[in-house]
Amino acid sequence: MGYRRARNAASLLACAAMVVAVAGFAPRPASTPAAPTITSVGKFVYVNGVDTQFVGTPGLFKLSDPGSSVTGYYYALVGSEPDIFVPAGSDGTATHHSG
Amino acid sequence: MIHLTVSAVDGTNGLRSPDTTFDIVVSAIANIATLAWWKLSAGHGTNAADSTGFGKTAKLSGDAKQNCLKAAAPDGFRCSLLIGGGGGQAIVTPSLLPIIGNDGSFTVSAWVNLTKCAFSCVALSEDASHVFQFAVSLQRGCRAGGKTGPCWKLTMPVEDQQGAFEVHAASAPGTAKFGKWTQLIGVFAAAHGMILLYVNGVLAGQGPGQVWAGPAPGLVRIGNLTPGGTKHGWTGRISDVCLIFNALQGADITLLYKGDATHPHDGCAAVHARYH
Numbered sequence: 001m002g003y004r005r006a007r008n009a010a011s012l013l014a015c016a017a018m019v020v021a022v023a024g025f026a027p028r029p030a031s032t033p034a035a036p037t038i039t040s041v042g043k044f045v046y047v048n049g050v051d052t053q054f055v056g057t058p059g060l061f062k063l064s065d066p067g068s069s070v071t072g073y074y075y076a077l078v079g080s081e082p083d084i085f086v087p088a089g090s091d092g093t094a095t096h097h098s099g
Numbered sequence: 100m101i102h103l104t105v106s107a108v109d110g111t112n113g114l115r116s117p118d119t120t121f122d123i124v125v126s127a128i129a130n131i132a133t134l135a136w137w138k139l140s141a142g143h144g145t146n147a148a149d150s151t152g153f154g155k156t157a158k159l160s161g162d163a164k165q166n167c168l169k170a171a172a173p174d175g176f177r178c179s180l181l182i183g184g185g186g187g188q189a190i191v192t193p194s195l196l197p198i199i200g201n202d203g204s205f206t207v208s209a210w211v212n213l214t215k216c217a218f219s220c221v222a223l224s225e226d227a228s229h230v231f232q233f234a235v236s237l238q239r240g241c242r243a244g245g246k247t248g249p250c251w252k253l254t255m256p257v258e259d260q261q262g263a264f265e266v267h268a269a270s271a272p273g274t275a276k277f278g279k280w281t282q283l284i285g286v287f288a289a290a291h292g293m294i295l296l297y298v299n300g301v302l303a304g305q306g307p308g309q310v311w312a313g314p315a316p317g318l319v320r321i322g323n324l325t326p327g328g329t330k331h332g333w334t335g336r337i338s339d340v341c342l343i344f345n346a347l348q349g350a351d352i353t354l355l356y357k358g359d360a361t362h363p364h365d366g367c368a369a370v371h372a373r374y375h
Contacts, residue, residue: 033107033116040121049122055344056132058153059123063105071110075103077195082106082118084195 033068100124101196129345133371135191135198136341137321142167142178147189151371155198155319161187163322166336173280174210174339175364180321184215184334188323193316197225201232201255202312204289204346208355208367209321212280213237214335216249221324221331222283223340226317227259231325235285235296241272248273253285253296255308268296270303278335282356282366288346300356341367 040046042060044053053059063073063086074082101123107116135155137147142165147157159165162185167178180189191198199205211222216237224234234254241250251270256263268285275281284297287308294308318325321340322333347355347370354373355366362368 031109032114033109035117035119036105036107038103038105038119038121046121046123049124051124051126053125054128054130054132055125056130056134057125061103061121063107065107065116068107068116069109069111070107070116073105073107074115075105077101077103079102080104082104085108 031069033065033070036063036065036070036073038063129204131347131351131370131374132344133367133374134342134344135319136367136371137189137191137339138176138367139165139180139189139321139338139340140176140178141165147180149191150367155191155193157189157191157319157321159187159189161185163187163189172210172212172336172338173282173364174366175358176338179210179212179336179338181336182322182333184329184332186323186327186329186332188327188332189321189337191319191321193319196316197232197313198319199225199232199342199344200313201227201287202289202310204344205233205287206343206345206347206355207233207235207285207341208282208343209235209340210280210282210338211237212336212338213275213277213333215277216334219331220333221320222322222333222337223285224320224324225313226320226325227256227313228317229259229261230256230263232256232313232317233285233287234324234331235283236324236331237275238269241269241275243269243272246272249275249277251275251281251283251296251298251303253283253294253304255287255294257309258311259313266294266306266308268294268304268306270296270298274298274303280336280338284347284352284355286346286348286352288348290346297352297356300353339365339367341370343370 039062073086076082103121136150145159149155162183166181171177221236225232253268286295296304324331358365358369
């Protein structure tokens with residue numbers, strides 16, 4: 001049995017960006033989730049470590065971990081420990097804009 | 100470079116995954132971008148929308164309100180932010196990072212109409228941790244060249260420490276007028292170590308400025324200075340405020356002051372449209 005729950009966070013830069021988190025959810029014995037995958041999606045695509053966009057370009061990032069039993073994500077910008085939780089949504093997808 | 104760091108969590112057992120990091124890098128080519136823009140022209144309500152679409156809503160507090168006049172201001176808006184001198188302000192809370200920061204060049208713009216000011220009245224500022232990052236204001240008693248009188252000022256502390264030395268770009272004493280719509284543009288040209296103040300599109304003052312990073316996502320205050328209150332509060336109107344990445348100069352300053360054929364008088368709209 002398997003189904004997907006999605007959640008999303010937001011954030012970014014002096015420009016407004018958004019993070020969309022999509023979590024794979026499949027009940028199984030407790031184990032440490034695998035490291036998630038971060039993918040830039042949306043109109044303006046960022047490439048990890050490459051300057052593909054100008055300052056002020058909104059970014060949209062999808063967080064996924066389909067191989068693990070996860071209920072959400074913690075994230076952070078800059079260099080701090082991830083401490084902002086992205087709660088699970090009930091409709092499969094959700095978005096949250098940073099203000 | 101900004102690092103987006105993410106950890107997955109299984110809420111049923113509390114186990115967290117190792118971190119994954121995505122390095123968000125923006126082009127080294129200096130572009131111009133409007134990062135936030137508040138027309139303040141709704142005429143009602145306690146929220147002022149960010150016209151860039153980035154969602155940096157300004158929330159009105161105290162005696163600040165959006166109010167309309169019969170005649171339009173020079174920026175074309177009949178309605179603007181009205182503050183009664185009681186410490187009211189429009190506050191913008193960024194999410195995780197400053198909207199703009201002293202770690203690089205920026206340009207800020209506002210149309211202002213100040214009724215009165217006892218000492219120092221701030222039209223626009225951004226908080227740091229201990230001081231502020233920048234402030235655009237009127238100072239009642241400026242002195243220069245043997246003259247004393249009101250002047251417009253762009254002020255930047257040189258570091259984020261209490262009592263930090265402040266650098267200024269100011270117009271000449273006596274040039275700041277009460278009860279008259281005036282457009283103020285403050286520019287931090289980081290590469291040149293300069294701050295510049297333009298009044299109604301004309302360079303009115305300049306001074307040294309230096310780079311330092313605001314360590315926290317400081318509040319942007321329209322009509323006040325950290326920590327708020329009446330000491331540096333505004334009595335009058337403020338309209339069409341925008342914060343722009345990079346240092347505008349030359350024709351772009353004129354554009355920000357006058358607008359263009361498509362956006363007559365509304366410089367924020369004209370700059371946003373040109374560089375969007």
